[in-house]
Amino acid sequence: MISGTMTEEAPKHRKRAMADLNIGCPMADLKQTPLHAMHTDLGAKMVPFAGYDMPVQYPMGVMKEHIHTREHAGLFDVSHMGQVIIRAKSGDVRDAALELERLVPMNIADLGESRQRYAFFTNDKGGILDDLMVANRGDHLFLVVNAACKEADILHMRAHLVDSCDVEVITDRALIALQGPASEGALSRLSDDVAAMRFMDVVTTQIMGAECWVSRSGYTGEDGYEISVPNDKAADVAAALLAMEEVAPIGLGARDSLRLEAGLCLYGNDIDTTTTPVEADLKWAIQKARRTGGDREGGFIGADAILAQFEKGADHKRVGIKPEGRAPMRQGTILFADETSASPIGEITSGGFGPSFEGPVSMGYVPVEFSKTGTQVFAEVRGKRMPATVHDLPFIPANFKR
Amino acid sequence: MKFTEEHEWLKPEGDLVVVGITEHAAEALGEIVFVELPDADNEVSKDDDVVVIESVKAASDILAPLDGTIVEVNEALVENPGLINEDPMEGAWFFKMKLNDPSEMDGLLDENAYKALIG
Numbered sequence: 210m211i212s213g214t215m216t217e218e219a220p221k222h223r224k225r226a227m228a229d230l231n232i233g234c235p236m237a238d239l240k241q242t243p244l245h246a247m248h249t250d251l252g253a254k255m256v257p258f259a260g261y262d263m264p265v266q267y268p269m270g271v272m273k274e275h276i277h278t279r280e281h282a283g284l285f286d287v288s289h290m291g292q293v294i295i296r297a298k299s300g301d302v303r304d305a306a307l308e309l310e311r312l313v314p315m316n317i318a319d320l321g322e323s324r325q326r327y328a329f330f331t332n333d334k335g336g337i338l339d340d341l342m343v344a345n346r347g348d349h350l351f352l353v354v355n356a357a358c359k360e361a362d363i364l365h366m367r368a369h370l371v372d373s374c375d376v377e378v379i380t381d382r383a384l385i386a387l388q389g390p391a392s393e394g395a396l397s398r399l400s401d402d403v404a405a406m407r408f409m410d411v412v413t414t415q416i417m418g419a420e421c422w423v424s425r426s427g428y429t430g431e432d433g434y435e436i437s438v439p440n441d442k443a444a445d446v447a448a449a450l451l452a453m454e455e456v457a458p459i460g461l462g463a464r465d466s467l468r469l470e471a472g473l474c475l476y477g478n479d480i481d482t483t484t485t486p487v488e489a490d491l492k493w494a495i496q497k498a499r500r501t502g503g504d505r506e507g508g509f510i511g512a513d514a515i516l517a518q519f520e521k522g523a524d525h526k527r528v529g530i531k532p533e534g535r536a537p538m539r540q541g542t543i544l545f546a547d548e549t550s551a552s553p554i555g556e557i558t559s560g561g562f563g564p565s566f567e568g569p570v571s572m573g574y575v576p577v578e579f580s581k582t583g584t585q586v587f588a589e590v591r592g593k594r595m596p597a598t599v600h601d602l603p604f605i606p607a608n609f610k611r
Numbered sequence: 612m613k614f615t616e617e618h619e620w621l622k623p624e625g626d627l628v629v630v631g632i633t634e635h636a637a638e639a640l641g642e643i644v645f646v647e648l649p650d651a652d653n654e655v656s657k658d659d660d661v662v663v664i665e666s667v668k669a670a671s672d673i674l675a676p677l678d679g680t681i682v683e684v685n686e687a688l689v690e691n692p693g694l695i696n697e698d699p700m701e702g703a704w705f706f707k708m709k710l711n712d713p714s715e716m717d718g719l720l721d722e723n724a725y726k727a728l729i730g
Contacts, residue, residue: 265668266641270641270642271641271642271667271668272642272644272667462641462667462668466667535644535645535689536645536647536663536665537644537645537665537670539669539670561667562644562645562665562667564667569644569645591647591663
């Protein structure tokens, strides 16, 4: 899924002189996940990320880690993300769903048991406070939210749901993502319940004697799972997976390039409080029931702004952008209509090198009249206007088990 | 061979010096995916941005180590930026320059001083 910004690790939007190489200085006040010792034992390069000391890469390196995930299976520690349970005081999960629907423009009430859905919290201007995953786990909802936003999300949920729901923050569980085409085979050696799952299913299953909450989802565009595992069993489960030939540990660097090729938003880069779901091209995530004319039309924070924009359209939009040359166009790069015009038309919000795409890939916002696939724009890179083309997202076709 | 605090190495070759980045720098930057070289016959001053390299992680500048003229650049890097990770100290040199004052080389770090710098 989603994570905070990469800026702690490497400011992509500004050039750095070589003297600033000391990436990964240990910092005393950083939190550690239950897999921290495993990362350092594996030789990971650790960086501060959303308040945690996290692996940005292992000795394999970002490029090979990325390719390994697309071809085999990659194991990611995403324990820094927030895990939250919402229970209705009535005991009925539908009541919890209807309450959560006041904070997200998704159809949660009709989300079937053992199913998961992408969602986002909105503000009263229609901006996005965070994006998240919501699962219906029978008698409660289970949410996974971004590490950098989790404290704010929890306050937000508690403030709005205090009368009707208990919002429980799960701190005794780690979260491990296993991503890539070999994930099913690998995880099936530890559980009989995971092979039959479809994309966005969730199950409770025993893995090495631990109760795990598994979803078939991820943040790479590949088939795979996210596994919520008790803290004291996390290292054992991760070690068992890593002992399999097809599974390699993957750091935040490859996580970012994988999600970028998959066209998935990074909260803080591609979406934030200043971007609406319509501008971010996330209309697909708002189900009919919550749109104008739907069974439960509106009724979420920012509904007026968002539903109005549904009707009249946004004036700018998130698109894929393919640099025509080899130079990556990174976050903060300014876009122009042509080689000479003085006024910018937009900005790159994420960009880098796509190892599977075998070239630079970016996402950014452009006026709708520039949003058609194939439209040429120019990006100012180091003072020079470089051509780029609006490109379909994802850059690499998704490989989900539907 | 001499070194700068900016993680470059300089190796005399006739009346020129060859400039590249150290193994330590190449490793810290991660896999390099893009290189932009200056034009040859380019007069530069110490600390001018002369080369841009982009890794999977970030963009970095290579600065001119001393005043002089760049007389030759390693075009092979443009086609194969990964060479910088494979062979930073030899094959992946960036440019050759003629120094305005070759005695300024004496003010740079020797190998022991550079090793002490990177710990």
